[in-house]
Amino acid sequence: MALRDLLSRTTLLDRVIVLVLFAAALAGAAWAAVAPGGERLVAESGGKIVFTAPLGADLTFTLPGPLGETVVALRGGVARILDSPCTHKVCIGMGGVSRAGEITACVPNRLLLRVEGGRGQEAEYDLLTR
Amino acid sequence: MTSSPVDPLILERSRRRIFLALFTALAVALHTLEALLPSPAPWFRFGFANIFTVTALFLYGAGAAWGVMLGRVAVGSLVLGNLFSPGFLLSLSGGVFATALMTISRALFGVRIGPVGVSVLGAAGHATGQIFVAWLVLVRHDGLWRLFPFFLLVSLVTGVLNGWGADALTGMLRRHRAFSERLRKDEG
Numbered sequence: 160m161a162l163r164d165l166l167s168r169t170t171l172l173d174r175v176i177v178l179v180l181f182a183a184a185l186a187g188a189a190w191a192a193v194a195p196g197g198e199r200l201v202a203e204s205g206g207k208i209v210f211t212a213p214l215g216a217d218l219t220f221t222l223p224g225p226l227g228e229t230v231v232a233l234r235g236g237v238a239r240i241l242d243s244p245c246t247h248k249v250c251i252g253m254g255g256v257s258r259a260g261e262i263t264a265c266v267p268n269r270l271l272l273r274v275e276g277g278r279g280q281e282a283e284y285d286l287l288t289r
Numbered sequence: 290m291t292s293s294p295v296d297p298l299i300l301e302r303s304r305r306r307i308f309l310a311l312f313t314a315l316a317v318a319l320h321t322l323e324a325l326l327p328s329p330a331p332w333f334r335f336g337f338a339n340i341f342t343v344t345a346l347f348l349y350g351a352g353a354a355w356g357v358m359l360g361r362v363a364v365g366s367l368v369l370g371n372l373f374s375p376g377f378l379l380s381l382s383g384g385v386f387a388t389a390l391m392t393i394s395r396a397l398f399g400v401r402i403g404p405v406g407v408s409v410l411g412a413a414g415h416a417t418g419q420i421f422v423a424w425l426v427l428v429r430h431d432g433l434w435r436l437f438p439f440f441l442l443v444s445l446v447t448g449v450l451n452g453w454g455a456d457a458l459t460g461m462l463r464r465h466r467a468f469s470e471r472l473r474k475d476e477g
Contacts, residue, residue, distance in 0.1 A: 168456045172398055173406030180413055180445055188437030262434055264428060266375060271428060 197259040197274030200238045202231065205269045214238070216258065224268030231272065242286060243268055309345060309353055313360040316341040320365035320380075335447050336412060338365075343408050343455035348356030348468060349448060351392040358384045375427055379419045386418025387411040404459060405452030412448025416440040 160240075202210035202222055210222060214236050221228040227244035237255035243265045250265035258274025316338040323334055346354035362384050366377040372442055391411040394402055420440060424433045462468055 165453055168403065168453060169405045170401055170403040172401045173403045173409070173452070175447060176402075176406045177409050177445065180409060180441070184438050184441040184445060187461050188442060245428045258435075262428065262433060266427060 197257060197261065197276050199275045200233060201273050203271040203273070203277055207261050222270055224265070226268045229265050229268050229270050238272055238274065239263070240265060240272070243270075301467055301469065304465075305349070308462070308465075308467055309349060309356070312341040312345050312353075313357050313364075315370065316361040317364045318356055320361050321368045324357070324365075324369050333443055336451060337454070338413060339387065339408060339411055339415070339448075339460060340451050340454045342384075343391065343404050343411065343452065344458045344462070346391055346395055346407065347404060347455070347459045348462060351396065354388055354392055358388045378422060378426060382422035383415035383419040386421070387414040390414035403452070404456040405449060408452030408455055409445055409448035412444040412451070413441060416444040 166174075172181055176185050200210075200212050200214050200216075201208055204222060204224060210220065211271050212218065212220075212233060212271055214233070216233055217235075219230065219232045219241070221230050229243040229250075230241040232239055236253075237257045239255035240250040240253070240263060243250050245267035247267075250263060250268075250270075253263045256263045256272065256274050262271060262273040264271045319338040319341075324336065341361075342354050342358045345357045362377070363372075363382050366372045366374075366380065369376075371377045388411070391407045391414070394410050395407055398406075416437070418434060420437050
């Protein structure tokens with residue numbers, strides 16, 4: 160059997176390491192997924208805040224950077240980069256950000272979008288009681 | 290070309306050196322190829338090049354593993370033209386963390402750890418090193434660490450796959466004349 164053959168290629172310590180790291184990664188992913196929703200979108204260019212908006216807003220705006228203009232859309236509490244003049248378009252592929260502490264960035268164009276949580280953070284922990 | 294009578298020890302040693310050079314060359318090739326491939330998700334890489342670092346660690350020792358990794362990052366970035374760019378910095382930091390973890394674990398656990406364990410530790414080290422340097426140099430924001438578990442999950446999967454690859458390669462090469470038992474303890 161193929162699976163047994165693959166397992167026979169591992170030592171006991173190998174399996175322990177894989178399982179422990181997987182457990183740690185899953186726990187971390189679960190922790191990251193339950194992070195509270197954010198309140199405010201903050202855009203930084205070269206370390207300076209150039210734009211802020213409440214996350215609930217519904218708008219599309221452009222931000223200037225060294226390469227050109229990056230188009231950002233804020234819709235339904237999710238901010239995402241729609242277009243950017245960088246070569247790899249990684250920022251577009253990163254998808255939307257909506258939770259407190261989440262970031263998306265177009266590094267070539269020196270732009271950083273982050274979501275900040277407000278005072279509403281504590282209320283979000285009431286998930287279990289809802 | 291005819292082979293002249295030569296001291297078999299020297300012949301074996303030359304063969305081993307040639308294999309190590311091939312490892313580095315293939316690692317560079319894979320490193321470059323992966324950078325050119327469109328990735329299914331941002332920042333997602335298979336890290337196949339690490340197969341050769343692991344194989345070098347098992348067939349030669351820690352020094353060879355460092356050589357293959359540093360050679361791959363240096364030559365690979367020259368080929369890609371991103372020497373000293375952020376991408377190069379991320380490759381280097383990931384490689385250094387990965388190789389440090391792999392060589393240390395091999396030194397600590399010896400025969401009790403196999404290529405899969407070493408490769409998984411290397412993949413985890415790669416993800417950690419990259420995100421740490423990205424946080425240190427590129428984006429000084431704690432939110433970056435929220436992405437870390439997801440990077441780690443992906444890297445663990447590729448780490449296991451690469452570990453099996455390295456195990457298969459190591460097994461194949463151990464049967465080659467260049468890696469007969471006679472010389473194993475001599476170097477590395």
